[in-house]
Amino acid sequence: MTKDLRTRRAFLKGSALAGAATLAAPAIATAAGETTTWKVQTSWPGGLGLQVFKDWCGSIKEKTGGQLEFIPFGAKDVVGDFQLFDAVKNGVLQAMNPFTLYWAGRMPAAVFLSSYPMGLRNPHEWDVFYYGLGGLEIARELFAREGLYYVGPIHHGPNIIHSKVPIRSVDDFRGRKMRLPGGMVAEVFQELGAKTTLLPGSEIFPALEKGTIDVADFVGPAINYALGFHQVTKYISMGPPGFMSLYQPVDLMDLTVGMDAWNALAPEMKQFVEMETKAYSVHHHAAIQKADQEAWVKFEEAGTEVTRLSQDDVEAVTEVAVPRWFAWANKDKDAARVFQIQLEYMKSGSLGYVTDDMIDGQELKL
Incomplete structure (x- = not known):
């Protein structure tokens, strides 16, 4: 066995161990050489999400024995959130960690690459879609057309709604000035x-503080508390018990890399980044969910009142959401084929979220 082959096998073995281990994993490679440096910007503006992201980026150089380094940037540090796509595409950044839904306006299929109202409802269901039903391959195909490489999804958790007034039913949203991430979610509301x-x-906190908006959705309790939402709102609205968010029950981020930066990596390093992203998704999700448990106590101490929608509200949102599913899926052939996979999964015996009666009269134009 040659020295190069032994080094390559050792690297792959170490990559698997590093991806599955904690962020303090030891170096996985020892070969000398120049460090490839990527500037990577996240959509996290602060709180635990940003800290976990920075810690992860800080672990990459050690794990690769100095071969690859991620330089982390928070939201707006280099470009605005909605400029990330072009910044990576044009090489201003080498990679991004955005909320995937942000690209629904330029890529209709993106609305189905993150959770949407009354769609897939648990992280493992999205893992089935991406890693079992072909979602990852389609996402990579779509982003490749834009000169980008979609490495993989990164779980966060359900989104919740903060408001200055109580939201006790879907009727209470009427007339409210509300921040939402756009796409199908905005259309439903x-x-x-x-x-x-x-x-x-x-930009959510200042908008709430100034009264530009009086209701805002954003991620989960730990990060929202760190961003100070309890200081400018009095209420949190969620779905019925066990269904925190009717409109975005699994908020998905991702790691996407400029194609030039991706192609410059050796095959072993590409495999490492893919494996590491998958492991980071688990760590990221679990760390935030743990912090959420502590944040609920803090919201209670701050006097925040939690209200929950009813099963009647679930049915009302479903009635509105289903036609929007098909309207977005029929925006182009790519959106249709992604949604078809999810629709069949939701209709299957595994989930049963969708029945033929629910979609009667709807047509999917493949």
């Missing part, structure tokens, strides 16, 4: 009567 606006996470 518009049909429920809300006056929606699209803002990145970093």
